[in-house]
Amino acid sequence: MLIAVSVKNTEESSLLSDSFGRSKYFLIYDSLKSRFEFIKNPYYLELGGAGIQTARFLIEQKVEAIITTFIGPNILRFFNSSQVKVYKSVNKTLQESLKLFFENKLDELTKDINLKRQRRRFGWESKYFNDTEGKN
Numbered sequence: 001m002l003i004a005v006s007v008k009n010t011e012e013s014s015l016l017s018d019s020f021g022r023s024k025y026f027l028i029y030d031s032l033k034s035r036f037e038f039i040k041n042p043y044y045l046e047l048g049g050a051g052i053q054t055a056r057f058l059i060e061q062k063v064e065a066i067i068t069t070f071i072g073p074n075i076l077r078f079f080n081s082s083q084v085k086v087y088k089s090v091n092k093t094l095q096e097s098l099k100l101f102f103e104n105k106l107d108e109l110t111k112d113i114n115l116k117r118q119r120r121r122f123g124w125e126s127k128y129f130n131d132t133e134g135k136n
Helices: 049-062 073-081 094-102 111-121
Strands: 002-007 027-028 035-040 065-068 083-088 107-109
Touching: 002 094, 049 065, 049 073, 073 083
Parallel strands: 002 065, 065 083
Antiparallel strands: 002 027, 027 035, 083 107
């Protein structure tokens, strides 16, 4: 299985990048061969569409799982439709994130989980999106 991890730099002790599409590097880990390599994201400086272009790039690399801190809802839907699983790891190093992945301790992101986070992140919580509606 090929696993892509969005990282800030090319060190094994690197922290995960804050955003999937703007991640400058990805670690590609081949779990069958126990090998890894760092690759530069050719789209991290794009003015628009960096996330979807990065997603296509990783699918071309035959990646089957993504570990990242944050990913947008459209990119998540794209990965879901391509049978690529996406996992969330926050405030962890690359090594910690991979260890948690192999221990099945990372949360898999689905479009429903991510949508709730998007609402909070952009201040969209209101009576229309509030999970506690009717509990005054």
